[in-house]
Amino acid sequence: MKIKITFLIIGAIIGSGGMFLLQTTDTNKQELSVFKDFTSFSTLNTNTSISCSFPQTIAAYYRNGQIEHILSAPESNPMVFTFSDFNTMSEGLASLSYVDASESITSVALGILHEDDEKLVLMENGGESYLTTYTIFKKQGVAIFSKQILFPVLGGIPSGTTAMGTCR
Secondary structure: OOOHHHHHHHHHHHHHHHHHHHHHHHHOOOOOOOEEEEEOOOOOOOOOOOOEOOOOOOEEEEOOOOEEEEEOOOOOOOOOEEEHHHHHHHOOOOEEEEEEEOEEEEEEEEEEEOOOOOEEEEEEEEEOOOOOOOOOEEOEEEEOEEEEEEEEEEOOEEEEEEEEEOOO
8 A cells, every 4th residue: 555655755756856847847838028117207209309318129130940038137237328309300310329339439320210299210221131110109208229131141130129118
């Protein structure tokens, strides 16, 4: 009788371990959410410059027949983009300034795709190599940054990065 009980206990432990392994392999399929509190105190306007901070990004890559999503850890030194020169909006242009990897201030011209009371949509065209869009939601005080690129290395790796940040 003790042998049967021992085998039942061992069987239960092995079965539980197998179920644990099955469950842990499925955790890669679970959604991951990260929350950050933010309240905007005033509507953004294009009469002044708008600075947006993006502390965390999500990237996606396609390579070797697989799509990989990577949620970065929050940055202690986040990306900060400053949008300005809205006085040239009648020409369909604005400017973007940011600190680049060499710690120099870089400025680029942006095309204005859309503007109304709710949002401002800007585009940076890097020619054949990349396309970046910035959507600033004026009333909420937040923006979405999205960059699509085809890395020329190894025959071209399609990738994209997106982030939502706060603006002032």
